Amino acid sequence: MAMEHVHHMKGGVGETSYANNSSLQRKVIMEVKTILEENMVLIMSNKSVKGYWKIADLGCSSGSNTLLSISNIMNIIHKINTKLNHGKGKPVFQIYLNDVFENDFNTIFKLLPDFYQREKEKNDGECFINVTPGSFYGRLFPNNYIDFFHSSYCLHWLSQAPKILVKNGEPLNKGNIYLSKTSPPSVYEAYFKQFERDFQYFLKLRFKELALDGTMALTFIGTESHDKIISVQGVLGMVLNEMVQEGLVEENKLDMFNFPTYHPTKEEVRQVIEREGSFTLQIIKTFKMGWDANLQKDNVNYVVDRKMRGEFISKYHRAVFEPLLIAAFGENIMDVLFSRFANLLTQLIEFETLEFTNIVLFLTKDS
Template sequence: MAIERVLHMKGGVGETSYANNSLLQRKIILEVKPILEEYLKLMVSNTTLNGCCKVADLGCSSGPNTLIAISNIMEIIHKTSFTLNHKPLVFQVYLNDQFENDFNTIFKLLPDFYQSIQQKRDNFGACFINATPGNFYGRLFPNNYINVFHSSYCLHWLSQAPKDMTKNEEPLNKGNIYISSTSPPSVYEAYFKQFERDFKYFLKSRFEELALNGMMVLTFIGRDKTNQITSMPQGLLGMVLNEMVQEGLVEEEKLDLFDFPTYHPSLEEVRQIIEAEGSFTLQTTKTFKMGWDANLQKDMVDYVVDSKMRGEFIAKYHRAVFEPLLIIAFGESIMDELFSRFAKLIGQHIELETLAFTNIVLFMTKDH
């Protein structure tokens, strides 16, 4: 089955849905807002928008986070334009994700979103929102069309699992679903090559679609020297699956043939690819850490939060992200047991080490 059909967050508004388990992603969006404001102000000051600003959110998923990101962008652009005595702008917004994404959950939030815009002061311009389903590792829009591209927590997902993951018909990464300490160098090379290929397609496509003097802001999970590529949730999930294989709950062949379609690059690798592809000017980069349970620590300060609770919280939002893909690979019947064990293992690791994501933020412009 093509990955476009299964690579989406868990839809709806149920207990394990992405809409109700994406507080960490929301915190990332808010963390990036001050830098976003700096560069959007420069763009508005140096660009003639001709009355309409076209904004695209790539990998929008479902739930309220998408509208928070869009609202931030619109508000910054409007305030800057108002300060410069420009006429009120009309906003044309495009929400992009895979064809199977739960766009309906977003659409149900739009009436309140539109009402909130109408209640704003300073002659806030009209806003029109459209869904643009499709794979962002390819073309989505006409040439020279979009003024601002935004993407948060999406580009560490690959268009497919790496190729060349077998040798003499035997899996190279046997017993693992991601890069681990036991993986041979060829596994890392296969993952990096897939990321490099995908990211170059992404950059080439966005260059054609971005208007002159437009800007692009991308946030995704990477790694630094203290945050090794093997220290990711996928590694712990692989350990749980191995345990379930030993107990006869999961078929060994299914584990050996499954490779998780994500890659967490270093900032140096990202720079290398951008420079080699040559379409964009990288204006600035930022990296910052965020604990796997950052929002739990903030939102439950009045409670005693032990490692067990923290593990359950982390497992719950990872389930909202990973489950649709894992169901196709291993079947729906093991999901409750899989994530129950995953939560327990995370709780054990939290007591031994600091679990944090390294986030990479890129601001790029099209200057030619």
């Protein structure tokens, strides 16, 4: 099955949908807002006045988070315009929401009337929203078209898992679905090379599509060091191995499956950008966030026990990973898989620090 058919979050508005299980991603967006504002002030202060902004959100998924990102960006631009006295009128925004063809865009469409009303009341400027379906590992826009690219929690997804993880019919990463302490160096190298190819190609495409003074703001999951391996994918792999031993999952399916994600270090990101050569890296920062950050009930943070924390982490990762895992292992094991995943997380929380290292970077197009 083509990866673009399974590289999407779980749609709808059901109990296990992405729309109802993405509060952690929302917290990341709000954490990055301050970084966005600080750096957009520096970038915009050296640019000519813009009354019309074309903005693209890459990997928008479904639910309200993408509209939060867009609202933040519009608000920041309006505030900067006002502060710098850039023109007398308010800016006009043309927004493009992008994700793969299988994404549940309808969930976003249903939120637009309320969004338009809120933005009208805020009076930051007129806003027009369009959808641009397709992989961001392909062309999306005409040359020199977009003023500002934004992407949050997407670029750690690869276009595909590395292809060279099988040699003479034998899996090189046997018993694992991602990088682990038992993965040989060749597997680490294959994952980095896939990330390098994908990210370089992403940069080449966005260079063509960005306007001459265009900017990108990207946030994705990274790692401080590949020596310290404890990942969500690794924990899922432990559960799948347990299910193989019980005959609930075919061993061959486990051995041949590799997660199409990669969490780079900050140095690796910098290295790829410099080698590709199309952009100036204005800033790169990292910040950490617990796997159970922003655990809420009725939109209110509250104190929970380990079991509830494990269930929370399991639930939102099911919304992210389920389409991919169904394609690999079948739908009938999903309830058992994520129930056991929650139980294992509950145990790990007691003695492990479970947190993401998030990488935020600002890039400007070189002339």
